[in-house]
Amino acid sequence: MSTLDNTSLQLPKENPEAEDFLPLLGTDYVELYVGNAKQAAHYYMSAWGFQPLAYAGLETGLKNKVSYVLQQDKIRLVLTSPLKSGGEINRHLDAHGDGVKVIALWVDDATKSYRETVKRGAKAYLEPKILKDEHGQVVLSGIHTYGETVHIFVERKGYDGTFMPGYRPWKPHYSSKDTGLRYVDHMVGNVGWNEMSKWCKFYAEVMGFAQLVSFDDNDISTEYTALMSKVMSNGNGRIKFPINEPADGRKKSQIEEYIEFYNGAGVQHMALATNNIIQTVTSLHNRGVEFLTVPASYYEDVLDRVGEIDEDLAPLRDLGILVDRDDEGYLLQIFTKPILDRPTMFIEIIQRKGAKSFGKGNFKALFEAIEREQKSRGTL
Incomplete structure (x- = not known):
């Protein structure tokens, strides 16, 4: 039996600008x-x-x-x-x-x-x-x-x-203990040069979504690469689709690398939610899942930036979990390395403690980590 409730639902509207006519x-x-x-x-x-x-x-x-x-x-x-x-x-x-x-x-x-x-x-x-x-x-x-x-x-x-x-x-002899993953928080699409607005318009006009937030190359850039992103959401907020496109930079961005190896636009990553990111990431790490890492210096001033949090900083630092805050609360997140042979799709693990944003304060540290991986692949 599906864990999704099969009854008809009238869900409260979280994104008031969304038409949400489907729903x-x-x-x-x-x-x-x-x-x-x-x-x-x-x-x-x-x-x-x-x-x-x-x-x-x-x-x-x-x-x-x-x-x-x-x-x-x-x-x-x-x-x-x-x-x-x-x-x-x-x-x-x-x-x-x-x-x-x-x-x-x-x-x-x-x-x-x-x-x-x-x-x-x-x-x-x-x-x-x-x-x-x-x-x-x-x-x-x-x-x-x-x-x-x-x-x-x-x-x-x-x-x-x-x-x-x-x-x-399907009931095979083998099954493993779950890792605490709860639901799909958002799905991110990578599209080509100057195609982001086209697909955001598609989700607005064809599916009744509205823009939740946007990031330009001043928000998402490093010394070498940049990209732009807009987040589209339906009215009840259960479906969120960030759409990324490349932006001009000194070297090849992660979006360009993705499009080259995927041979076009596609899903870059799934963000999967958990209620206890420390336990989930510990379990995934012990099972061999590889995550991006950030320098230890990231944690030296993270609490000055985000304020008080419920979690101890030590396990977050040990696991490489990032923290960010918005007006609604804070979030914890971490990203795997590509889970496929082609450097295309990866998975994000996210725990929201009230926050409705997407970790803007972590973009620079995250994208520098991605660039280090790109450099090791010779695709930066």
């Missing part, structure tokens, strides 16, 4: 196209603490692809690989490597969501489709976004099965 109730799942779904599933279970949930493949009647579904609290990952040569998934993997194909959004009415977004200019990806089994029905529809990323609208209020029709429960 969106949360992130239903994130689907990655990967070269070997079985092995990728083992990685996300062993290293990240995801639990096995559902499976679709040859045994369920699929002939050309296989998917493993993993879950940790409200986060669901779908890992999909091709079973034969040729076809769309192989082409996608050849162009981009492993990466996010689908950001699925939980809605109360997938047919309405499709009609409203296509009417406003979205390019259709999947016309409304009903999937049925003995547990009820799920309605899916979808639209294209930046690069080859798509949004699938998922209506599951009439379904009480494991994941959705076409999948069977």
Whole structure:
């Protein structure tokens, strides 16, 4: 049974400027196209603490692809690989490597969501489709976004099965303890030169989002590189999409490196929320997850900058966790190194203690850490 409540919800509005006509109730799942779904599933279970949930493949009647579904609290990952040569998934993997194909959004009415977004200019990806089994029905529809990323609208209020029709429960002998990850806080997209405003306009006009905050190259820059970013959010604040584009700098920025190796625009990172970042990061570190590090000098004046916090500074320093404050409170965050062979996607771990921002005060330290990794790869 899904941990997402299947009932229709009227959620309070946190972003008053958002039209929020769909509305969106949360992130239903994130689907990655990967070269070997079985092995990728083992990685996300062993290293990240995801639990096995559902499976679709040859045994369920699929002939050309296989998917493993993993879950940790409200986060669901779908890992999909091709079973034969040729076809769309192989082409996608050849162009981009492993990466996010689908950001699925939980809605109360997938047919309405499709009609409203296509009417406003979205390019259709999947016309409304009903999937049925003995547990009820799920309605899916979808639209294209930046690069080859798509949004699938998922209506599951009439379904009480494991994941959705076409999948069977997956209960392997092995499963690992969770690491305290709770939900998807935000998903970040990288787009090409001068494309940020275009895609922010898309989310505003096509999906009813509004801009939450923006950062220019004065905010996000180092001695060598720079980028610009705007954060788009739906009305209830459950879906937040920062959109990044490169900015002029002396050397190749992380956004340019991403676009070069991903071969276009795509999802740069998932930010996953936890209620105890020290425990979560300790567990992930012990399981072999590699994180970016900042100089010890970062912690010499961090409390002067952010003020009093509940956590002891020593474990934050030992783990490399960053701290920032806004008018609403503070946040703690840390970023992995790329989790794939191509220097493309990574994962952020975030704990919010009231803060609604994205760590502006950490940008310089973070981006210098990324540049050190770029230099080691010879791509700076």
